Amino acid sequence: MENLGYSPDQKMSTGFKLAPKRKVNVFRKYMAAMLLLAPLLLFILAFFVVPMIYVFYLSFIEVEGLDVSNASYSIGNYLTFFTDPYFLRSLWMTIKVSVYAVIIALILGYPIALTMAKSSARVRGYLTLLVASPLLISVVVRNFGWYLLLVPNGVIDQFLMGIGITDSPLKLLFSVPGVVIGLANSFLPFMVLSIATSLYNIDPSLEKASSIIGASPLRTFFTVTLPLSLPGVVAGIVLVFSMSMSSYVTPALMGGANVPVLPIVIYEQINTLFRWTFGSAISYILLGVTLISVTIFSRIFERKFKEVFR
Amino acid sequence: MTTSDVTIRGVSKRFGTNVVLQNIDLDIKQGELLTLLGPSGCGKTTTLNAIAGFLDPDEGELYIKGKKMNGVPPYKRDLGMVFQTYSLFPHMTVHENLVFGLKLRKLKKDEMESRIKRALELVKLTGLEKRYPRELSGGQRQRVAIARALVVEPELLLLDEPLSNLDAKLRHELRAEIKRLQKEVGVTTIFVTHDQDEALSMSDRIVVMNQGKIEQIGTPTEIYQNPQSEFVFQFIGKSNRFEGLVVEADADHTDIEIEEGWVIKTKKDNVIGKDRTFHAHDVVNLYIRPELISIKSVDQGLGAVDSELVQQKAVIKQMNYLGSQWEIEVSVKGQHHVQIIGPTIENSWSVGTEVLVEWKTSDIRLTKR
Numbered sequence: 001m002e003n004l005g006y007s008p009d010q011k012m013s014t015g016f017k018l019a020p021k022r023k024v025n026v027f028r029k030y031m032a033a034m035l036l037l038a039p040l041l042l043f044i045l046a047f048f049v050v051p052m053i054y055v056f057y058l059s060f061i062e063v064e065g066l067d068v069s070n071a072s073y074s075i076g077n078y079l080t081f082f083t084d085p086y087f088l089r090s091l092w093m094t095i096k097v098s099v100y101a102v103i104i105a106l107i108l109g110y111p112i113a114l115t116m117a118k119s120s121a122r123v124r125g126y127l128t129l130l131v132a133s134p135l136l137i138s139v140v141v142r143n144f145g146w147y148l149l150l151v152p153n154g155v156i157d158q159f160l161m162g163i164g165i166t167d168s169p170l171k172l173l174f175s176v177p178g179v180v181i182g183l184a185n186s187f188l189p190f191m192v193l194s195i196a197t198s199l200y201n202i203d204p205s206l207e208k209a210s211s212i213i214g215a216s217p218l219r220t221f222f223t224v225t226l227p228l229s230l231p232g233v234v235a236g237i238v239l240v241f242s243m244s245m246s247s248y249v250t251p252a253l254m255g256g257a258n259v260p261v262l263p264i265v266i267y268e269q270i271n272t273l274f275r276w277t278f279g280s281a282i283s284y285i286l287l288g289v290t291l292i293s294v295t296i297f298s299r300i301f302e303r304k305f306k307e308v309f310r
Numbered sequence: 311m312t313t314s315d316v317t318i319r320g321v322s323k324r325f326g327t328n329v330v331l332q333n334i335d336l337d338i339k340q341g342e343l344l345t346l347l348g349p350s351g352c353g354k355t356t357t358l359n360a361i362a363g364f365l366d367p368d369e370g371e372l373y374i375k376g377k378k379m380n381g382v383p384p385y386k387r388d389l390g391m392v393f394q395t396y397s398l399f400p401h402m403t404v405h406e407n408l409v410f411g412l413k414l415r416k417l418k419k420d421e422m423e424s425r426i427k428r429a430l431e432l433v434k435l436t437g438l439e440k441r442y443p444r445e446l447s448g449g450q451r452q453r454v455a456i457a458r459a460l461v462v463e464p465e466l467l468l469l470d471e472p473l474s475n476l477d478a479k480l481r482h483e484l485r486a487e488i489k490r491l492q493k494e495v496g497v498t499t500i501f502v503t504h505d506q507d508e509a510l511s512m513s514d515r516i517v518v519m520n521q522g523k524i525e526q527i528g529t530p531t532e533i534y535q536n537p538q539s540e541f542v543f544q545f546i547g548k549s550n551r552f553e554g555l556v557v558e559a560d561a562d563h564t565d566i567e568i569e570e571g572w573v574i575k576t577k578k579d580n581v582i583g584k585d586r587t588f589h590a591h592d593v594v595n596l597y598i599r600p601e602l603i604s605i606k607s608v609d610q611g612l613g614a615v616d617s618e619l620v621q622q623k624a625v626i627k628q629m630n631y632l633g634s635q636w637e638i639e640v641s642v643k644g645q646h647h648v649q650i651i652g653p654t655i656e657n658s659w660s661v662g663t664e665v666l667v668e669w670k671t672s673d674i675r676l677t678k679r
Contacts, residue, residue: 071621214411308401
């Protein structure tokens with residue numbers, strides 16, 4: 001026993017001494033973490049949570065015209081929205097435009113992400129920069145670029161008419177296609193990077209295993225690569241969808257009055273018609289619809305592909 | 311071509327300016343377990359990948375069962391492969407992992423089910439069909455991977471370091487099991503490893519590779535007992551090395567002076583490597599395996615010293631108990647450290663004890679420096 005370096009008693013006593021010391025450490029660590037987080041938490045509280053609560057409160061105040069004196073608390077704003085076909089059409093338009101943008105971003109984004117995943121680290125770096133480049137340009141400038149391309153008798157129309165595919169302008173601007181093109185272009189990076197991250201995480205030997213078992217590259221893609229990349233696909237869809245739903249600048253520039261999506265309607269209600277309590281209610285309806293559809297969508301996917309999402 | 315399942319003729323492969331395979335010729339017999347053994351970067355994995363079809367050789371030809379395979383993609387080669395990282399499809403159950411290859415071969419449903427049942431029986435995993443890979447232990451995952459490779463009844467079974475990710479005990483278990491399975495199924499198997507114990511215990515034949523070339527092909531005993539190059543000798547097993555100077559050489563004998571007053575007589579059979587002729591003043595390396603040295607107490611005496619036996623006094627420097635045997639390091643003539651592996655020691659021995667070490671001159675291996 002002597003040469004073990006310590007006796008059992010010693011071991012016991014150090015054990016007892018350590019226990020309370022550890023508790024203090026945990027508490028201190030927790031405090032330190034809170035202290036480090038405090039500035040951000042305060043910022044979010046002051047400039048996000050409080051305004052959100054205030055807007056929620058406003059949405060339940062019904063005002064007749066501009067006279068604030070006869071304001072009353074009710075769910076009238078919400079009833080107005082859901083009984084007026086104009087607003088319901090606008091909601092539907094918003095969803096439609098966002099879903100189209102998601103589909104385009106997915107179709108264009110997946111092959112790019114796949115190429116990135118198959119490339120060497122160096123090429124991958126360049127591709128990432130290329131994919132992220134739309135984020136480096138102001139949304140207004142980017143949309144004006146599209147504006148010049150899509151404007152009636154603009155570059156695209158001239159080209160298509162020149163080679164004889166169409167004989168009249170396509171009316172891409174101030175229409176749903178224009179907005180969808182703009183949105184898909186803006187949010188494509190989020191789709192690509194989400195999917196690519198998922199693809200990077202797939203063990204390359206899985207594709208080898210599939211190949212040696214006898215699956216052609218196409219078969220391997222659909223049975224191994226695609227299912228295992230679904231978490232990234234879902235994340236990309238959710239990101240692009242929610243950003244498209246709340247997008248204002250692109251629909252305003254590319255759609256104008258022809259594509260009155262909800263953010264534009266909210267702006268009109270608040271800044272032009274000064275119905276800011278009604279505008280607040282629409283904001284919450286937009287938020288609610290986005291949250292609910294995103295939740296239902298991801299739930300369905302996660303349930304269907306349970307094993308992939310673990 | 312009748313008994314050879316895989317024929318490799320003059321295969322070379324370069325990555326840029328880096329030559330990874332250099333003119334490889336290899337015949338793999340039907341039903342044998344052949345191991346590609348070597349240090350990392352020796353070309354063993356590249357050879358396996360060429361057989362699997364993951365890369366195409368720059369030169370040379372590759373035949374599997376008589377069919378030329380150059381340019382044939384992996385999915386048309388009808389092989390089974392087990393990877394180091396298990397590589398089970400994580401989103402599929404054990405059953406789905408196994409049935410995948412069978413569906414691609416368009417088998418009938420009951421044929422598929424009976425094959426899966428047999429494969430799982432073979433790897434002793436019956437009843438785990440509905441489990442997902444993450445619900446299995448490392449050993450079980452690797453068994454599923456083996457079952458997945460075998461269930462398609464492949465032309466060849468390729469094993470790419472399949473035991474490297476397992477702990478020591480499991481590795482031992484699976485070693486024996488893979489060997490048993492392979493004999494039971496009778497599938498020609500190519501096994502890649504850097505672990506010489508694995509290679510020696512499992513293989514019918516071993517191919518020792520180094521720097522993109524084949525150093526030696528032989529049975530485990532041939533490789534261990536009659537290495538044909540210094541590389542093979544040093545790579546497989548442990549060895550003690552002495553530097554020496556040739557003092558006298560004739561057709562059969564070479565006398566080597568290790569140091570002033572210590573001359574060892576060796577025979578021609580002791581020489582390994584291509585250059586087998588020695589002249590006086592040549593510098594040579596002399597090797598002896600630690601388990602071929604015996605160690606005894608000084609009082610047992612020097613006995614009859616003849617030219618068949620090398621015997622020296624030594625001092626014990628270190629003693630390591632390994633359970634089934636002892637590893638003892640001694641110092642001979644104060645400057646030569648010699649490692650000895652043996653089953654028993656005397657109770658009175660400790661660090662500093664003077665002992666006698668001896669080995670047969672026929673066990674010495676000799677190479678020119």
